Amino acid sequence: MLERLRRPLERLGANFIDGIWRIGVMARFFGLVIAASGTSFNRFRLVMREVYFTGVLSLIIIIVSGLFVGMVLGLQGFETLQKYGATESIGVLVALSLVRELGPVVAALLFASRAGSAITAEIGLMKTTEQLTAMDMMAVSPMARVIAPRFWAGVISMPILSLLFSAMGVFGGYLVGVVLIGVDNGAFWSQMQAAVDFRYDVLNGLVKAFVFGIAVTVIATFEGYDAPPTAEGVSRATTRTVVTSALVILALDLVLTAFMLRAEG
Amino acid sequence: MERTTIDLWFGAFVAAGFAALLVLALKVGNLGAERATQTYRVEVRFDNIGGLKVRGPVRSAGVLVGRVADIHFDNDRFQAAVTLALDKRYAFPKDTSASILTSGLLGETYVGLEAGGEDKKLADGDRIQITQSAVVLEKLIGQFLFSKAQDDAPAKK
Numbered sequence: 115m116l117e118r119l120r121r122p123l124e125r126l127g128a129n130f131i132d133g134i135w136r137i138g139v140m141a142r143f144f145g146l147v148i149a150a151s152g153t154s155f156n157r158f159r160l161v162m163r164e165v166y167f168t169g170v171l172s173l174i175i176i177i178v179s180g181l182f183v184g185m186v187l188g189l190q191g192f193e194t195l196q197k198y199g200a201t202e203s204i205g206v207l208v209a210l211s212l213v214r215e216l217g218p219v220v221a222a223l224l225f226a227s228r229a230g231s232a233i234t235a236e237i238g239l240m241k242t243t244e245q246l247t248a249m250d251m252m253a254v255s256p257m258a259r260v261i262a263p264r265f266w267a268g269v270i271s272m273p274i275l276s277l278l279f280s281a282m283g284v285f286g287g288y289l290v291g292v293v294l295i296g297v298d299n300g301a302f303w304s305q306m307q308a309a310v311d312f313r314y315d316v317l318n319g320l321v322k323a324f325v326f327g328i329a330v331t332v333i334a335t336f337e338g339y340d341a342p343p344t345a346e347g348v349s350r351a352t353t354r355t356v357v358t359s360a361l362v363i364l365a366l367d368l369v370l371t372a373f374m375l376r377a378e379g
Numbered sequence: 380m381e382r383t384t385i386d387l388w389f390g391a392f393v394a395a396g397f398a399a400l401l402v403l404a405l406k407v408g409n410l411g412a413e414r415a416t417q418t419y420r421v422e423v424r425f426d427n428i429g430g431l432k433v434r435g436p437v438r439s440a441g442v443l444v445g446r447v448a449d450i451h452f453d454n455d456r457f458q459a460a461v462t463l464a465l466d467k468r469y470a471f472p473k474d475t476s477a478s479i480l481t482s483g484l485l486g487e488t489y490v491g492l493e494a495g496g497e498d499k500k501l502a503d504g505d506r507i508q509i510t511q512s513a514v515v516l517e518k519l520i521g522q523f524l525f526s527k528a529q530d531d532a533p534a535k536k
Binding site for chain 2: 159162163165166169170173209213271273274277278280281284303306307308310311312315316320
């Protein structure tokens with residue numbers, strides 16, 4: 115009995131210690147990326163190129179999902195609000211849930227799976243094909259030339275994508291609420307404007323998106339950089355990027371929301 | 380400087396981000412026209428303001444005429460001192476009365492203004508004298524139960 119339990123327990127313990135280890139290494143990695151960021155700003159074109167790949171190419175999925183999420187919120191909200199005779203509040207419901215929560219969180223989840231996985235796979239493959247080592251041999255720091263631009267590109271892209279997601283979602287809610295169902299146009303916008311506070315709701319959402327951007331890109335670049343240089347290793351690293359990012363985004367969201375809501379008086 | 384397609388895309392991306400922020404600020408949020416309207420401030424004292432909040436609406440005849448600018452506790456009179464920022468376009472008589480109301484059963488708390496009949500108008504820094512506090516539902520129920528018990532008590536003897 116004890117013999118049979120030993121193996122799984124050992125593996126569990128090894129995984130746990132490995133996890134703690136990774137957190138420490140990732141923190142050091144984050145410090146190295148920040149330290150190597152000088153090149154990214156001196157040669158900003160490197161960052162712009164990555165913004166194109168991580169941000170601009172994510173636009174379609176972000177805009178379309180934002181539109182659909184907003185429309186679904188509109189439909190679902192209408193269904194419930196109708197019972198209380200408060201269908202005009204549909205704008206408030208759609209805007210607040212998007213700007214505060216869904217915009218940053220869903221955009222970050224999409225960003226992690228659309229751009230984060232690509233970053234990991236690209237860096238992992240560069241490592242596998244020994245391009246990173248080659249750079250090192252030519253006295254070009256891969257940290258400064260490859261990792262840091264991708265990190266900053268993610269940090270820049272994420273808030274913009276989140277804003278676009280929220281804006282498109284509100285537009286989707288407008289399409290369903292006002293155009294399709296026929297809620298009064300004036301009440302829809304005026305109630306929304308009365309309820310949504312720029313600093314408290316919009317800027318806090320932006321802070322969330324910024325934090326998620328840092329988290330996702332650090333995880334993505336680290337997993338790629340740390341991936342075992344085999345086909346299987348890269349594939350595992352890519353999976354881990356998406357899973358870890360999703361968990362970290364949701365956990366961070368809880369912490370950030372708790373901090374932000376506490377101030378409400 | 381040479382121009383590349385990447386520059387164009389980057390510019391468009393950042394511009395789209397700013398446009399979205401602008402939409403969220405002006406169309407969705409309240410950073411828009413409201414702040415541009417000129418207001419005058421009037422003070423009101425209530426015994427109980429219920430669930431009134433800063434930036435809550437001030438309505439007269441159901442129309443939004445201003446916002447609650449500030450709420451604080453007056454420690455001399457043990458009352459709530461509420462400052463209303465009223466739209467300059469609307470002038471109210473000096474004997475206007477203010478009351479704390481709720482829109483619907485579950486709706487938001489707001490300040491209702493009922494115009495009086497005097498010729499003089501309220502000016503910046505004036506105080507509204509006639510006020511009516513919020514109706515506290517628990518107190519009402521308590522009173523109802525109390526009177527009900529009093530009615531029932533003699534009948535049982």
